[in-house]
Amino acid sequence: MHSVGTHTASGSGDAEDVRAAIVVPTYKHSGLLVEALSTALAQDTDFAYAVVVVNDGCPFPETERVCREFAAAHPGRLFHLHKRNAGLSAARNSGIAFALDAFPMLEAVYFLDSDNRIRPHLLQRMLDALRAAGPEVGWAYPDVDKFGFFEFCDMSGAYSPLEHLFRNVSEAGSMASRRLLDSGARFDEAMRQGSEDWEFWLQGLERGFHGVHVPGTGFGYRRRGESMLTESERDYRPILTHIQKRHPALFAVRAVLRAEAAVGRRYAVYLPDRAIVRCVTDPALGEEDVPLADFVRRALRAPERPGYGECPGLLAVMDSGLYELLKRHRLLRGALWILERAAAQATLVRADVTARAAESGCALSWCGAPVGLQADAPFPLPDGGAAVAMLPTAALLDLVRRQPAGTPLLEREPWKPCAEARLSLTLALPGAVQSPAGADAALSTLRETMALAWSRPSNGGWAAAPIDRYRAGVATPEDVYQTVHRLPSVLPLLPPVGGRRLAALVADSADAGALETAARMARWLAGRGYDAHLVALGGGRLTLAAELVEAFASVIPHPSPLVLPERPLTHRDAYLGTPLRPWDAAEEDMAVGTLAVFDLVVTVRHGAAHPLMGRLRALGVTGWALLGASSIPDAPSLADAVNGCAAFEHAYQTVVPLDARTFRLCQALGFPPDKLRRWEDAAEPDTDPDWIVCAPLSSCLPETSVAA
Template sequence: MQQSPLRPRDLNPTPVSAPRIAVVVPIFRHSVLLAEAIESVLAQRAGFPIQLILVNDGCPHQETDLVCREYALSYPERITYLRKPNGGLSDARNHGIRHALAAWPSVDAIYMLDADNRLRPDAMANAMAALDAHPDAGWIYPNIDMFGLTWAGDYGGDYSLLIHTVMNICEAGSLIRRQVFDAGVCFDTSFKSGFEDWDFFLTAAEAGFRGRNIDNFGFLYRKRAESMLADSERDADAIRSEMRKKHKRLFSPRGLLELEQEEAPRYAIFLADRGEVLLTVDPDAADARRLPAAEFEQLWWRTQTDNSQHHMPPILVMTHSAVLEQLRDARLLHGVLWTMERRLSRHCFTALEIEPREAERIGWSEHEAQGTAGLNAAMLMVRPGTLAAIVRDSSIAWATGIASSPCAMPATLMRLQLPEALFSGRDGLYTSAAHDFVAMTARFHASAHRAALNHSWDWRNADIPWRARTQEISRVPTKADAAYPRVAGGGRDIGFVLPLVEFGGVERVALNTARAMKSAGWRPHLFVLEAQSCQFSAEWRETFESVTFLADANFSTWGPANSNYLGTDVPDWSRFGDQRHATAMLAWLDAVVNFHGGAISGVMGRLKRFGVKTALSLHLSDQSPFRRLVGNTYLGLAFEHAYDLVLPCSEQLGDWCHGMGIPADKIVPLLNAPSFDLPEGALARIEARRALRSPQDPLRVIYLGRLDHQKGVERLISIVEAAGAARLPVEWRLIGKAVLGDNAPEIPPHIAGLLEPPLTTPEGLADAFEWADVFILPSYYEGLPLTILEAMRSGVIPMATDAGAVTEVVRQGENGVVLSQDDTVAEALSALTRLAGDPDLVQRLSARARQDMHGRDWDGAVEPLIERLEIMQAADRRKK
């Protein structure tokens, strides 16, 4: 660090001593009180030299200059006097620090003393002894003992950077190791309205240094009714805003979660079967701490009598290790903990019951549980402070009430339904969480430590109230009822957001995109916005690291709208709704992709400001009753600014996006491909089936998809009926179900008799396409249907209406049949007649369809997205 040029009026720039500590006193308008500060430094009882540096920051009072000169002349070997034009407190401190470091290589530490404060005689000896004893400490900070307006504040306990983000726990009057300044940390001169010291220590912490409190420091803080600090508090919100911008990573949801995991675990997860307690935010984090139950109990009692200095996880969770494993297997552990914690805002308890269901689905429900008998809780979560209140209740009415009727106290009961496959190999399910909690409270209530609760053990006032509610700190950025309990750590996490997960093409695009990203080293996570249950078969469980239901009754994908953009409703929730929980659910991710989530576009701007990369997957425009294009594509245009990337499913849709005003460099086509891999041996069977097809065989025609209006189901019915009336040699298979029930046309009984249930496994889908010669899709509107691509890969001739990007892959008379929107039924009947009578045409179109799909897969489709995301992340790293 370069030495500041000294002016002729600087006195004693080179004293003869070799000081170990330099005390820097910036001075502006404190001329009368200055003498007390100087005398307190001169009176230090230390076994090493201390150099005092007085920095006159352009003070207008002549008395300041007179006092400084008098002392500098009286103590020439101990006091240096520097004068400079007014630059503010930070500039004055930096001026003194630079001078001290340049002038005295012997200085090991620098102490900041404001001109109106003072020190007890042993303060520097005590602080330097602590710095020597703790080489890992970057600075030693005091408790706050005030005079004037008297107050004694206890800032003891382990230093917490997490708590430091919400309150300034380190007074500027701290002894700071030289290495902190050598690392380039200094006071920010842009902070002129207060909190300069708060910003300084946050900067030091980001550089890897940590503080340490000592009880007997000996610092005395002058407190007046009006002061610079009181003035700063009036501008506190603005100053904090500037600090959040400067320390963006530290104040981000991800940064706060990492600190919470490291310093102040949120959950104490009591594992009843092991007699141990897991202290953590993220149960899957490698640094989760495990304690024997007896040791946990001792820690709990210590925090009850000295809770300003010691941390105890504020949220108690009573459960069993087998329950945690089952929730992990279902990919629901983090989502369940998050939802249960949010419900603690309503009640003291949230209980979880788990039950099996036959289908490969997961789902949840919840209701108020007061008065319900026989609570079979696999997990019980307890609101912060509840256990302490129960233990302090001399009547033990709460504990006995819970024991006699587990839900005598108001609680939220969540019921989770899981596939039966997740219950196999487990000897029964733990259902005694509520009863085990009662047993624990009874044990605590009978403890000999309970008598200590009636006594006060410290003369100082506990002045770090956040120590008892650290779980609220990670909520600050989103203001949600709970921060999502996932600590990202290393790796890259990407969220896939869908309103529901059933059998639709959008869901299969999400699944295959996630698969491709997982194979490239990303960790995919599924978020279900509106539905309370979803399909979650083995392939979904194997692909996604987690699944979370938003579980917010206020959210609606396409809810009430009082405004529209180019004719498309803009849901009120996306603009004015309570978005706290949706934001918290996603804010910890590296990237998030919205798959037709409608109103969820409203949170993307906030996520983007948190550093999350946001992408919008586009598939198709819907049609209004008057055939006007509307829907998710137009809503995406309305929120285009909130997205880093737009992912159209076809080149055609990408061109449309550009034509509608989306910048070209935002558009990364994510071209649809077949949504499942063919099972082993399927290719050989397909070749044999096509080669051995007899000219006398009936034409096998298949429909596979949703039985909704969009798909032209009424057209399909007419085509089936017309082919039957014409006695065409056609054999039909109609596979699917209605998903959007309010739009589903009525199916005549004679057609309903042909219907088969939806196919969801690759084996089932491959068998169906292997059977067929023609795949028919008479849709009114589409994107680029996956079923067309899957059919063509198996040599099935696509017969589809000219909708969306169908003609991007289906070429009339070359590899399929394109039907017009105006005369669909007649054209379909004509094409079926021609194909049924021309086996060579069937063979030719089938072969070309297969050839055109060769090499079209999701790894190739997703590669441009992965490359773009990694370029964006690398650019962000360079900015830091």
């Protein structure tokens, strides 16, 4: 290898050959700049490269002197730009603009901050990686070898777009390809508190590029007690909010869910009768069957090596017959989601299942109770008669690694209120047969299989290896959704293929009239480009006739509360005399998580759902409220139902009175007339002239939906 940074007086001739530029922005680092520039000039490459140092209007004269002297000493290799101070991003952008203008054969730009340093093979290895990569690769990123406060951050593993949404895996000390720069990606000059590098690579992601990790480059990052990074860490939340606003297409709930499904699967469902583990996020859109031995290896590797999303975060156990039955009746997604909701409150979730055949329709009932509330005593894995079990994969791995032999004791995760959630599911479905209650035994068998594999020194011995595990571990939905949307998780319902939209009809499972209205609305929406799902929010018992079942793309029961007993109200809210029941914070998070994946949420005479709509609106969900009289016992009066919605009217885009009387009440209680719509398929003939001329609901639909 040799450096081809030639040394001539004019230097202009060399610019023609330069293939890579190292852009070094500098501001108030005059004492360290020499080190950065020396390492930049000492690269061992088989191509010509140039160093571009950009003095970002540094007030210290020493900075300019260092730049000037290095430029004089390395004509044709080091170029010096002095500009008015405008921040790190602007300085890097000036360097990029200069490099693109000055070097016609430029293939890539490497960014070196003036307090960092690089080893001599970095530039060659980075550019080699970019050259070897496909056109989808827009940048190459290194491991981060921090010095000062020493720490090594292993960034290896396949690039995960999902991980990049909540953790910056590409330091600024990375290399941007010419194709990424030509696509228009530039540093955000409004970001002056740090993390502008994260935002820059996300621009690449948004433009369809990925990164590629390059090992062994020797990128040295100076970690000091106080730095731009530490300030950035303090301002993490506002910075993340800024980045999210810059990239709504990346951070929308549905986009994140798509990214989640692209990098891995959320659930690993062990089907003991088939000796496989079925990995799945949305059961309607793809499953991966993994032989048990392969899954065990994948799971045991997860805490050792980076590889975000390779191992599902939640492990379920059930018989394949039950799995297929739930899937056939489009109940599987909802069942897995209920288990996940319970797993947010308990370390271990077990469910008894009683199934019987019905001629038609669907009847199901979920209920739950906590076991070991706030108890700290470790407990053995149960050997009872549950048909379904779920626990975090990390909890099982912890058990396997700590206690591969003997009777293992599971410990309650301290942040969860109970050790075990015991659920009960009763099903009456066509073709249903009672499933074997073998989940407890199967879970123990799975644990033993994993423990046996872990006990082999060639596997378990790696736990002692002194390697960086910061990015290792099992991926959980909370990693990303909590950081990005402040939600523990979201319903794993992926947008369907073919550009159809997703709608949720939110109805109380105890209100048969509301369920019928929801089914009619589902059919109406289906003709307008929507896949409409029923979210039965409230009680756990749900009965649907066959024609109602067919109206919905799937049924998602949402019994609330699910595991913990309902807490007594500590305060009551009332809006103009109409009582409103506030949500428990954890239950509210999960309810929002259930609905956040939809384009449209329609509450069907469901007062309890109104308080959720503000958060959903902030997440980009459109809200409609269907209001009308209810005939169920203990239902609020129509005036109270309308007034209860009026308290949250701001969160809805559209309010749909189901009859003229409700329409008049809406007007009386101050709903903006422009929000009121008459649903063409629902309105009974009426003589109220204002109601007759009320704008039709179909006018609220996006044009594409109306066309469909």
